[in-house]
Amino acid sequence: MSVSELFQPFRLNGLALANRIVMAPMTRNFSPRGVPGADVVAYYRRRAEGGVGLILTEGTAPCPGAQNAPRVPHIYGEAAVQGWAKVVSAVHAAGGHIGMQLWHVGAAQSSSGSSKLPAAPVSPSGLYGPGRKVGEPMTQAEIDAAIEAFAQGAAEAQRVGFDAVEVHGAHGYLIDQFFWGATNHRTDRYGGDLVDRTQFAAEVIRTCRRRVGPGFPLLLRFSQWKPQDYSARLATNPAELRRFLAPLVAAGVDAFHCSTRRFWEPEFEGSDLNLAGWTKKLTGRPTITVGSVALDTDFTEPFRGATGATPEEDVRTVRHLDRLLEMLARGDFDLVAIGRALLADPAWPQKVRDGRIREIRPFTSKVLETLF
Numbered sequence: 532m533s534v535s536e537l538f539q540p541f542r543l544n545g546l547a548l549a550n551r552i553v554m555a556p557m558t559r560n561f562s563p564r565g566v567p568g569a570d571v572v573a574y575y576r577r578r579a580e581g582g583v584g585l586i587l588t589e590g591t592a593p594c595p596g597a598q599n600a601p602r603v604p605h606i607y608g609e610a611a612v613q614g615w616a617k618v619v620s621a622v623h624a625a626g627g628h629i630g631m632q633l634w635h636v637g638a639a640q641s642s643s644g645s646s647k648l649p650a651a652p653v654s655p656s657g658l659y660g661p662g663r664k665v666g667e668p669m670t671q672a673e674i675d676a677a678i679e680a681f682a683q684g685a686a687e688a689q690r691v692g693f694d695a696v697e698v699h700g701a702h703g704y705l706i707d708q709f710f711w712g713a714t715n716h717r718t719d720r721y722g723g724d725l726v727d728r729t730q731f732a733a734e735v736i737r738t739c740r741r742r743v744g745p746g747f748p749l750l751l752r753f754s755q756w757k758p759q760d761y762s763a764r765l766a767t768n769p770a771e772l773r774r775f776l777a778p779l780v781a782a783g784v785d786a787f788h789c790s791t792r793r794f795w796e797p798e799f800e801g802s803d804l805n806l807a808g809w810t811k812k813l814t815g816r817p818t819i820t821v822g823s824v825a826l827d828t829d830f831t832e833p834f835r836g837a838t839g840a841t842p843e844e845d846v847r848t849v850r851h852l853d854r855l856l857e858m859l860a861r862g863d864f865d866l867v868a869i870g871r872a873l874l875a876d877p878a879w880p881q882k883v884r885d886g887r888i889r890e891i892r893p894f895t896s897k898v899l900e901t902l903f
């Protein structure tokens with residue numbers, strides 16, 4: 532199977548991408564007081580120089596209280612916005628494209644244990660997980676403010692030159708706290724069945740869309756799994772997934788970023804399509820797949836203290852790449868997000884393209900300690 536499948540151009544709502552490789556959004560905590568500095572500029576520029584088609588930034592807070600650590604970047608306040616403007620210029624100068632991921636952690640704020648954060652956590656029902664009460668249910672005014680913060684963040688990102696915005700609706704954070712029945716017990720229009728629970732996200736997307744206009748790529752990332760419960764699922768069959776996605780498509784999502792921990796795993800019985808495959812099939816929208824591309828341990832393991840792969844282990848061989856290329860060639864999904872492999876080696880795309888596989892620097896959790 533030829534790697535050339537990964538190097539075909541792609542158009543995403545008018546945005547011309549040179550190839551199918553996306554840098555997955557990855558929180559790095561290197562932006563003191565929320566301001567990305569010269570090291571962050573160089574970090575993203577390196578990935579553009581290395582041949583990434585579309586960089587997605589780390590999760591970025593659109594308002595105070597949206598982040599769970601003090602060094603998570605902001606997209607509010609002049610210093611942070613100017614910091615991001617420099618990142619965008621550097622990526623564009625290197626011939627790359629970059630989208631900003633907008634992130635509101637909601638009830639997950641308290642899970643970090645930091646006392647330096649500026650606002651109390653907001654969440655649909657004051658729950659971080661089943662039976663884990665951390666606050667009070669959001670008022671309508673707080674819901675309106677959060678929606679406005681996402682829209683304002685999207686508008687700021689567009690204003691400083693970002694090529695796209697991705698709304699983070701995955702991994703048990705605020706939007707996912709609305710999606711997930713275990714954390715959304717509301718009895719107003721934001722709660723109820725699976726479709727009712729998409730109301731908050733749909734309002735976020737609709738409001739962002741109104742602000743950025745029709746010709747600006749707007750992505751939504753979602754996941755079945757949550758760090759609160761890796762086995763949690765929003766949709767247990769294709770019919771449910773279709774009902775879940777329909778209001779989000781109608782609200783104006785251009786592409787879905789389907790977060791899975793292992794891209795090769797089938798989502799539902801009876802088909803080998805993964806979550807990105809089903810999402811594309813059910814919505815007709817482009818999708819991004821992700822999860823352990825070129826790696827054999829899922830990304831949560833370094834954080835749980837058991838990497839599985841030892842540094843000596845040869846993770847240089849690009850594992851499962853044949854399977855990935857086969858699924859891409861078949862049209863299951865359009866774009867492929869790479870996370871840890873790109874942290875370890877910013878030139879991953881060029882090395883794969885040129886067959887310099889043995890030169891790829893392997894990922895170990897040590898890579899997370901520096902911003903290279």
Ligand SMILES: Cc1cc2nc3c(=O)[nH]c(=O)nc-3n(C[C@H](O)[C@H](O)[C@H](O)COP(=O)(O)O)c2cc1C
Binds near residue numbers: 590699701752790824
């Ligand atoms: C250090 C680190 C930080 C992450 N931060 C985010 C984030 O801010 N937003 C997000 O949606 N996913 C985040 N993720 C998940 C990645 O985007 C990606 O889905 C995951 O790493 C799987 O891809 P991989 O197996 O290629 O690493 C993070 C992952 C890592 C390793």
